[in-house]
Amino acid sequence: MDSLITAAGRALAAGDPFGALNHVALREDAPALALRGIAMAQLGDLARAKALLKRAGQGFGAKEPVARARCILAEAEIALVSRDLGWPAKALDAARAVLEAHGDRLNAAHARTIEVRRLLLIGRLGEAERLLGGFDESPLPPALEAARALAIGGIALRRLQAEAARAAFAQAAEAAERARIPALMAEVEAAARVLAAPAARLILRGTERPLLLGEVAALLASGSFVVDACRNVVREAGTAVPLATRPVLFALARALAEAWPADVSREDLLKRAFRAKEADESHRARLRVEIGRLRAELHGIAEISATQRGFALKPRRAGEVAVLAQPLEEAHADVLALLADGEAWSSSALALALGTSQRNMQRALETLAGAGKIQSFGKARARRWLTPPVPGFPTALLLPAPLPDR
Known part of the structure; x- marks a missing residue:
């Protein structure tokens, strides 16, 4: 050389x-x-x-x-x-x-x-x-x-x-x-x-506060009954019940956990789970069905009992019920979380990282861009999305030949 x-x-x-x-x-x-x-x-x-x-x-x-x-x-x-x-x-x-x-x-x-x-x-x-x-x-x-x-x-x-x-x-x-x-x-x-930096928010007995990463780990190891809205999982000690593919059940579980130890009215549950402004008998029937499914999913770690005005959550062993929520909850918060690294992402890369379709990702990006929360540069396949005004650059790129160790 x-x-x-x-x-x-x-x-x-x-x-x-x-x-x-x-x-x-x-x-x-x-x-x-x-x-x-x-x-x-x-x-x-x-x-x-x-x-x-x-x-x-x-x-x-x-x-x-x-x-x-x-x-x-x-x-x-x-x-x-x-x-x-x-x-x-x-x-x-x-x-x-x-x-x-x-x-x-x-x-x-x-x-x-x-x-x-x-x-x-x-x-x-x-x-x-x-x-x-x-x-x-x-x-x-x-x-x-x-x-x-x-x-x-x-x-x-x-x-x-x-x-x-x-x-x-x-x-x-x-x-x-x-x-x-x-x-x-x-x-x-x-x-x-x-x-x-805050890794999540703790919602407990009607109050909320930010948690650092170490505090999140301590909460999950504490044996509390935790409805984890960051990963859509219900946890207690070593047991985890994934509900990521059951959004209605997770919405019900979160509503019940946020109200604990009180109950939640049927009207509030219908609004949270089904977004029903005016509930009719068909909505109430569906609520009963979904509550039954949630009881089956949580069997062994919690009971869901009917009350005069709605339903209440009762952990079988845990003495505390908490909700672990994302630091920022808004539409497409997961996209914003990835873009927060300061790098320029393609829509296909974001779709791959979040496990969704590229078309859905493009819709989310256009929505965020319309709200002024993200920016893009380039066109067609070269288009990239980011939150800062300029893209990042490589740090320690490969050299074409090995250098001495010192």
């Missing part, structure tokens, strides 16, 4: 894309194209970065599988940053296998972190943990160590393990300081701030 390519690679490793471009901006050979692509990605021009990396991969040819695999890895990271979750994951798997087979341990480790981050975005925690378990025990460069710790912290957050997440983010912060990459340090800082 010539001196200009080496110097450009070191500049990118230090988070200096302009310095890298000063060395290779006028060159058209495959290594220079790869470095230019990475530099453009770090500067936020993702479309040009993808085009340059694709040209670089074609330029390396079949006789240079490792160089091609590194270009695929860089494309995969750009796809992750631009939230193109439909990017072919098999290509990344194949690239990682090539890198491992040829002894490129550092870039293979980087490929694992990219795969883990993608799996986290679409909620596949088990697969993400299995991939993290495949890391060898050899020391990693600071930037890769920080990325791995961020992934561990992300899994801990989703598992509601606040202390494990805090320890992982502290390790990531220390590694990012050693890496001396400002964008990486900012990413770690932003991830750690989640621990100090």
